[in-house]
Amino acid sequence: MLNLVxxxxxxxxxxxxxxxxxxxxxxxxRYAAVVMLVFLLFGAEYILKIELSGTQLTLIxxxxxxxxxxxxxxxxxxxxxxSDPAKFNPLHLSFFQIIFDLSALMLLVYYTxxxxxxxxxxxxxxxxxxxxxxPGFIIYTIAAAVVFCFAFISFGQHLGAIPHHxxxxxxxxxxxxxxxxxxxxxxxxxxxxxxxxxxxxxxAKQLYKQEQDLVESLYxxxxxxxxxxxxxxxxxxxxxxxxxxxxxxxxxxxxxxxxPLDEVVEEKLKRAKRRSDEAIELINSILKISKMKxxxxxxxxxxxxxxxxxxxxxxxxxxxxxxxxxxxxxxxxKEKIPIYxxxxxxxxxxxxxxxxxxxxxxxxxxxxxxLANKDxxxxxxxx
Numbered sequence: 001m002l003n004l005v006x007x008x009x010x011x012x013x014x015x016x017x018x019x020x021x022x023x024x025x026x027x028x029x030r031y032a033a034v035v036m037l038v039f040l041l042f043g044a045e046y047i048l049k050i051e052l053s054g055t056q057l058t059l060i061x062x063x064x065x066x067x068x069x070x071x072x073x074x075x076x077x078x079x080x081x082x083s084d085p086a087k088f089n090p091l092h093l094s095f096f097q098i099i100f101d102l103s104a105l106m107l108l109v110y111y112t113x114x115x116x117x118x119x120x121x122x123x124x125x126x127x128x129x130x131x132x133x134x135p136g137f138i139i140y141t142i143a144a145a146v147v148f149c150f151a152f153i154s155f156g157q158h159l160g161a162i163p164h165h166x167x168x169x170x171x172x173x174x175x176x177x178x179x180x181x182x183x184x185x186x187x188x189x190x191x192x193x194x195x196x197x198x199x200x201x202x203x204a205k206q207l208y209k210q211e212q213d214l215v216e217s218l219y220x221x222x223x224x225x226x227x228x229x230x231x232x233x234x235x236x237x238x239x240x241x242x243x244x245x246x247x248x249x250x251x252x253x254x255x256x257x258x259x260p261l262d263e264v265v266e267e268k269l270k271r272a273k274r275r276s277d278e279a280i281e282l283i284n285s286i287l288k289i290s291k292m293k294x295x296x297x298x299x300x301x302x303x304x305x306x307x308x309x310x311x312x313x314x315x316x317x318x319x320x321x322x323x324x325x326x327x328x329x330x331x332x333x334k335e336k337i338p339i340y341x342x343x344x345x346x347x348x349x350x351x352x353x354x355x356x357x358x359x360x361x362x363x364x365x366x367x368x369x370x371l372a373n374k375d376x377x378x379x380x381x382x383x
Contacts, residue, residue, distance in 0.1 A: 004095060004135060005085040006208065012215050016083040019090040022133055023078050026097045030071040037064040037108075051168040059111050067104050091133070098130045098142065106149045113167045115154040115185055116175050123150070124196050131200030143197045147190045154182050229290040236290070240283045247276050274318065288344060303343040305378065306331045306371055312350045313369060316358065324364045327354065332372040339378065353382040 006015075041060055044050040052060070074097055081090050102123065109117045123146050130139050156162040157176045164176050175181055250273045252258060254266070261269070292298065313329050320327050350369075357367045370381045 003085065004091045004138065005089070006135075006212070010085045012211070013083070015211065016090060019094060019133065020078070022129075023074075023090055023093055023097070026094070026101075026129070027071055027075050027078070030067060030074075030097075030101070034064055034068050034071070037067070049169045053165065053168075056111050056165055056167075060108065063104055063107055063111075067101075070100055094130075094133045095138065098126060098134070102126055102142065102146055106146070106153070109150070110153050110162075111165045113170070114157045114164060114176060115182055116166060116171055118170075120150065120189070124192055127193055127196050128200045131197050132204045136201050136205070139197055139201060140194075143193050147186075147193055150189060151186050154186060158182055225293065229293050233287055233290045236283050236286050240280065240287075243276060243279055243283070247273070247280065250276065278315075278318070285344075285348065289348075292345075298342045298345065300340050301343060302338040302340055303346070304336070305339050305346070305380075306333075306336065308343055308347050309350055309369060309371060309380070312347050312354060316351065316354045319355065319358050320367070323358060323361070325358055325361055325367060326365075327367045327369065329369045330371070332370055334373065350380065350382075353380075357382050 037060065040050075041052070041057065041064070045052070074093060078090065078093055081088065081093060083089060105119065105122055105126065109119050109123075112119055127139070127143055127146070130142060134142075153162070154176070157164040158179060166174070166176075250269060253261070254269055254273060310329060313327050316327065354367065354369065361367060368381070368383045370379075370383075372379045372381070
């Protein structure tokens with residue numbers, strides 16, 4: 001399989017999305033080209049006063065039908081192509097679209113007068129688009145083939161080696177008989193084709209270089225983020241160790257292995273135990289979040305959102321009581337159905353909202369958490 005994919009873009013999704021978008025542009029433009037050819041077949045005689053011979057009419061109909069058929073095939077298969085550099089992929093589809101189009105174009109140029117045909121300009125258009133998609137060595141090879149085909153048609157018709165199919169009524173002179181014009185035209189045509197390819201391919205290379213730098217920067221950022229998460233996990237795990245030791249000592253004292261406790265002291269120790277439990281839970285949450293970021297994994301599971309909210313409210317009660325704030329939770333849904341997502345992340349999000357509410361509400365304030373449905377949306381309000 002011909003390798004057309006740059007090494008840096010093999011796993012870059014934005015590159016593949018761009019190629020897919022350009023493929024659909026090709027397909028839509030090709031439908032427009034079919035409409036233009038139909039107009040040439042049925043409207044040129046009346047509007048442009050161009051007369052087509054029986055051979056021209058038949059072959060243009062065949063070429064137009066072929067374009068419509070292979071365009072339909074391309075339109076169908078593009079949906080099933082995967083971004084796999086080792087297999088037939090969207091970039092290969094672009095390559096074959098350009099080859100098919102230029103082949104059809106050269107046939108149309110030949111049957112509409114060769115050097116006298118106005119359709120030759122479409123070759124420049126195809127070369128520019130191809131230069132923005134395909135690698136340099138491929139598009140330069142295609143450009144050389146186009147120049148050769150055009151020269152073969154124009155010089156072949158001049159020498160009488162191949163028939164000349166003129167567009168009767170378009171020109172009053174026979175350009176195929178003027179050798180100097182044919183030479184000059186081919187020189188200019190070759191210059192325009194290769195200059196268009198050179199400029200367009202250079203612009204494409206600059207854009208690809210910028211994208212390559214962007215991809216490399218993203219890889220470096222992701223690597224740095226991974227190292228940061230590993231560092232955080234290491235530090236937080238070290239913090240957890242002495243806290244666990246403190247918890248162990250508190251458990252020994254509260255279970256009265258060291259003797260009886262005064263009620264006031266026992267209450268203070270229980271409060272310290274609750275706080276240490278919260279600290280351990282917070283540390284476990286940080287470790288879990290860091291692990292999720294490191295592995296880039298989110299667990300999608302069925303959960304009852306009212307249970308998640310109620311659990312979060314219960315956890316925030318200690319902070320609320322410190323300001324003498326009351327928290328009320330109301331579930332106003334008519335139908336209670338499970339939702340899918342990561343319950344841990346959902347709990348963190350709701351906890352953050354409630355925590356901010358506690359922070360900014362007045363002393364002895366009220367916080368209302370409501371759960372409601374609106375159409376297909378689930379609404380969580382923290383007031």
